[in-house]
Amino acid sequence: MHPFDLETTDRLLSTTRAVRKRLDLDRAVEPETVHQCLELALQAPSGSNKQGWHWVVVTDPARRAALADLYRRGFDPYHAARRRQLADGASEQDLRVLDSARYLRDVLDRVPVHVVPCIEAEVPENAPPRFWISLMGSIFPAVWSFQLALRARGLGSVLTTLHLGHADEAAALLGIPRGVVQAGLVPVAYTLGTEFRPARRRPLDDVVHRDGW
């Protein structure tokens, strides 16, 4: 006997997708639902159990519009560069992601809830990789738990990072104090339909190394 219903657990873990085109832009999201999912996110691990996380939940339309504007300023150069990069060898999956990402760029202001996960940190000058690994490793597990909890309730989300080139402007907009690092922007909405499929990933055998690389 397993402690969890594996059919359901594995379906949750294998079908929590980056949702963009299937975000329901017209259905309101109850604040309690976001709250519940954030409560679950706080069960995630963090380095030294510091729990330095903060979550800025943005529903104000003017602030969402301003965040979407910052996002577009990050997205447009990324999109152009990525298209050049893919000019010859783009797979169908690459093109689908790009098309979907472009859609999100266009509608981001209309996604009913934006969540900006943040983490307290005094970032040293020339912070070494281990600093960033430990810092980001102390927020992204919680972000993913949040996304899984949303999915279990019929909502979708996508972790985005492209506004971070303008993180200072976002901090000024949202009143995020110094000593707090933004880790992304997660648009949240109900999904149009709740069926999602497992994605095609690199085969496990290509990436698992037994008893050494």
Ligand SMILES: Cc1cc2nc3c(=O)[nH]c(=O)nc-3n(C[C@H](O)[C@H](O)[C@H](O)COP(=O)(O)O)c2cc1C
């Ligand atoms: C660190 C990180 C940054 C990401 N940044 C963005 C982003 O800025 N915009 C976006 O639309 N998707 C972003 N994504 C989502 C990825 O494109 C998505 O997870 C990937 O294409 C796999 O899609 P799937 O989870 O639906 O299989 C990001 C994902 C990660 C893990």
